[in-house]
Amino acid sequence: MGFAYFPHTDEDIRAMLDKAGAVSLDSLYSDVPEDVLFKGEFDIPDAMTEMEIRRRFADLSSKNRKLKIFCGAGAYDHYSPAAALSMISRPEFLTSYTPYQAEVSQGTLRYIFEFQTMMSMLTGMDCSNASMYDGPTSAAEAMLMAMSCTRKKKRILLSGTLLPQVLQVVETYMGFHGVGLDVIPGKDGESDLASICRELRSEDVAGVLVPGINRYGIIEDLSGLADAVHDAKALLAVYSDPSSLAVIRTPGEWGADLACGEAQSLGIPLNAGGPYLGFLCCRQEFVRKLPGRIAGETVDADGKKAYVLTLQAREQHIRREKATSNICSNQSLMALYVTVYLSLMGPQGLRRVNDLSYGGAHSLHSRLLETGLFTDAFGKPFLKEFTLRSRLPVDRLQKSLLDKGIFGALSCGEDLVSFCVTENRTEEEIEQVVDAALFCHLDICRDIVNDKLSPDHEILR
């Protein structure tokens, strides 16, 4: 039986073997020690037809629950325009290689150039690379970059209000790279700028990483931080949600040297965690230390405008162990997605996305407070994500929400829970979250009446 992806007929194989001077396919492995050749049977399934594969995926798909997403924490359920998905399905983009051969890769190089421009505009930075893997790894790369820009320094500082997965990934990278790292715990839900500034006095700090919007959803006030960091001859990196940067003060406006983060919020589907899109932008003076690919404008032999991968002396295929990073493959197709998304949205669409998310989140916030079952955790300004103290036991609250098909009330430690509302959520769904919380309360009261819970339960206080 033939196979759809093998074009070889028996005659082709014979002719090719003859030319290659081999008697059989097996003889092509005569240079491999006999005991290394695998003779057994592979423990993988038998071949399936496309029909069988469709059935299998329909079955696998039915084992996932499509929930109404009221959770952010680094992955946001924003609206995805149909045209963005359609464009990344174009075979000429999808099945192309890295654009090293510029003459036949102008499509890819141009969208990378557009992407770099749009990310620079959003973050208020001078330039951007062609993408990183995801937000957390972009933060690790930003800190490695700070190390290399400031030379001999030995230590970096991270704000404890960064998302947990960002802290963890940066810690892993720095641990192996031999860099000292201190996480400065947050204060009242925000970065503790006073403590960060105190740590800077030791002058061994290469980079400081703080969030623009933090793990509690709070928009941080970074006033004065950039000056303090620069006085200590260190670099400031702001970890940002680029969708919010249409309305929130940008890393550039805060005086940051580097902007990094997760660009999934720019309409990329949640997709169980990937593929997403990390980004890394910087000020002009640091561009030669930027990791990864960068596209630049030039002219061709006939004087026509053309684009190429440039400043490649930074990269692993040229510099090997002296490269600014080991990154090779990046998330190029997702950079195309975001470029198309930003083209379609423009300044007005992105503003609307933020207005709708802001309105929905603030509506849910006040409705939940009105139930009396929650108190505001920090009372600080937020955009689409917020954190409350729950009087309801967090696990029961989450379960009540799940029973209504809602994923929300993500635990942020102790009795803290966070919610996120995007333009994809309806007023009716927001109502359902409030109902689920009230129902959870009723359920607990019923348990107390039925002696399943102690009458001392804090919910009655």
Next chain:
Amino acid sequence: MKYYDKLIFGLSKERRIGFSLPENSWKDRADGIPANLKRSSPLDLPQVSEPDAVRHYVNLSDMNFSVDTGFYPLGSCTMKYNPRISEEVASFSGFSGIHPLQPAESMQGVLRIYSELSDWLCALTGMSAFTLNPFAGAHGELTGLMIMRKYHLSGGDTGRTRIIVPDSAHGTNPASAAVCGLEVVQVKSTGEGLIDMESLLPLLDETVAGIMMTNPNTLGLFEKDIHRIEAAVHAAGGLMYYDGANMNALLGKVRPADMGFDIMHLNLHKTFSTPHGGGGPGAGPVGVTENLKHLLPMPAIRKRDGTGEYEIAMPESSVGRISGFMGNFGMLMKAYTYILMLGKRNVRKVGPYAVLAANYVKESLKDRYRLPIPSLCKHETVFDGLAACSGDVTTLDVAKRLLDYGFHAPTIYFPLLFHQSIMIEPTETESKETLDAFIDAMKKIADEALTDPDLLKEAPHNTPVRRPDETLAATHPVLVYQHKP
């Protein structure tokens, strides 16, 4: 392919929109964000309609070469066909709306794919466990080296800070080692293109964490001394790392674990046919032997004993977290589908057909291009430039002329062992007719190099743009669009 000279910014006109969103129904809700936390600078994103945007990006795509439009003889890149069924199932709506932090019970379909794909990769490589979290090959290398370092450190062995890398290795190997805090020691190749045992043995001491190898190596040659290398490295207390970049040569024939490797990564975008996407996203799963399992990064996906349910674990013994969530899940779905399509019998032919194609091309071109190492090759073959030419025609000129004939260029000037390297990897999904057409074009170019060298020096002639001025791009970098008044 035809030239199209616009950028999206040039299509912009004030107040045009390309989105479809509801009106803001929350207008009564006053904006409570303090002024000093708001953006104050203008946002000059393009303002275009959806038809204009779609036409723009389709026109851009028309300037791209791709697997679906032609043959890529790109060495070490494994540009095989990307099945359509993989694209179809990867966009199933039952997966696209799943939040990565959802409870495990609500995404059993996701976790099952992750877990089964790990099992199948174990079966195909002989490893005991895989993490699918790494996003790309280089990310897999870094993760694998972290595992290697943590293995030594947790045994109290703090002095193993050096890693051996052959001089023929991909650039990512030494770069990943450097990010991981390891000092790179280069080991030479012999005249036959294999690791020089004489050079290797003296390097193996108590400072060595291990060795990184591709096998077959970047010359497309099988490292015949693999048993001796493995025995020597292990005897010195080091670990064996397998860079899976060239795994396509061995798929279905040889399992890295059987060659004595302890840690490895695979490039799903090479060997397992997920599309390259213009440079990514890829996926670089890392496999390890039984004694290193506990070091794999978190989160780890496990099958709960006896229940048939899958869970997400955060093992404390792990090297830590190396990705925000569970890797490029969309790519994992595509590789999963590819393995299901292949099945246990066809998978045995992937390596042999790829090797057959490479040897066929090698034997067909060796009279016209210098073949420094004439022995049997695996999935790729390396020539050292033209056998004969007039003037100073280089490998670059040959590569650029090939574009005129409708083929992508091979990998050139790599490996660094030769001055005029032309590295060709035809995969198992190319027909004999395609290979013959490529061989014909390469021979015609060899003729042209003798009769009309300028034709090559000035190539390409019929691509959307001709040779770009790379020096200008690097000396006067223009990296973002400048609004022209």
